[in-house]
Amino acid sequence: MRPGSAQLAKTIMYNVLVFFVVGNIFYWSIPTLVAVPKIVRAVKTWISDARSSDAPDQAWLRTHIRETGALRTVYRSYVEWRQSATNGETINVEGPYLQRRTVNERTSGEKKAYFFGGSTMWGVGADDARTIPSQFAALTGIHSENFGELSYTAHQGLLLLIQLLQNGHRPDLVVFYDGVNDALHKCRNELGADSHERESQFRFVMQNSARPDSFSYYFAPILNLAQKVNLELSRAARQDQYDCPRNPAKAEAISDHLVSDWRFAKQLVEMHGGTFIGLLQPVIYFSQTRVEGVPLPKEFGDQYRLIYPMVRKKIAGIPGLYDITSVLDVDEAIYIDFCHLTPAGNRYVAQRVAEIVAARGGIR
DSSP states (O other): OOHHHHHHHHHHHHHHHHHHHHHHHHHHHHHHHTOSOHHHHHHHHHHHHTOSTTTTOHHHHHHHHHHHHTOOEEEETTTEEEEOOEEOSSOEEETTTTEEOOOOTTOOSSSEEEEEESHHHHTTTSOGGGSHHHHHHHHHOOEEEEOOOTTOOHHHHHHHHHHHHHTTOOOSEEEEEESHHHHHHHTBTTOOTTOOTTHHHHHHHHHHOOOTTSGGGGGHHHHHHHHHHHHHHHHHHOSOOBOGGGOHHHHHHHHHHHHHHHHHHHHHHHHTTOEEEEEEOOOGGGOOSOOTTOOOOHHHHHHHHHHHHHHHHHHTTOTTEEEOTTTTOSSSOOBSSSSOBOHHHHHHHHHHHHHHHHHTTSOO
16 A cells, blocks of 8 residues: 555544544534433523422522533333433432332332323422422322333333332232323324334434444444434424324324323232322413413423323313313412422422222221
8 A cells, every 4th residue: 555545544533433433422522512412401490490389499409400511311112211220419310120219218118109291290499398299109108119210201101110010019009190292292203102212313323223243333332423413403493393283193093102102000019909099280381370571482382282181182071081181270480490490389289199099098
């Protein structure tokens, strides 16, 4: 090889190496750059606007924001992901099922309640002691466990419930708190009624995975980065990100799937001697509450105004399934964003669950 050609080849190799290193740096930082939840920004806005009675107590909130932004997910078969174990001042995730810690200081342990849902049930915007399960435990004396997870749909809750029952768990009460993620995520153009939020990301990784002994294997992080950036840019540029309003069959299927997931969960729980409660969770678009300064994306509201009435119609008259979208009809500012709640909002939900349990004569 001529000296000039050798120098050119060396220069190309060095540039490829630099590109690879920089790409990996961006790849591993992408959870912070792109995937830091919008909920973190919403909590920041909540603090700065001081819209809540909890707002003066800003020390824990600032810690909560930092700890929320530092969360990392791990893959789990069938349920797809859980938050990795963490030990913080406001957020603790622990145990074999990677659960958000529930405070059970005043419970006897004779009866157990398991809670499922998305990030609102998990407790974004609240410390461990003021999540919905923790406040329910404090109100009722029933030992509670929080199996909620960020972005989970009802179907993921159902699959996790099956795993727990297979592993010998026998909760006396199971509460599913769903609707927000089922409507918003599944109505996205690229997803369907059977999808979870990260389906397109998983699909891309599977399609672009390469054998470790191939050269392209080492560029997988860069390809993944490019896909994530492209997805975010396309979402930002596209005005119509959701297709449920123009696809009534899809909207109907989404509502069918949600109710079916609840009914399957209900049958499983009752078959194993427990009581099941399925709750259509509130969103700000249906709540008569203070909304000053809270961002209200119109496209979000369009999906809920379409899907929620369908769900209400399907659950009417079914024992154990409840529409509690009016539970936050109070003259307070308790929404952080379109669905996440302050600790005071969580308390209203916990009180409503306790009332439902009492009206049913308690749990078996």
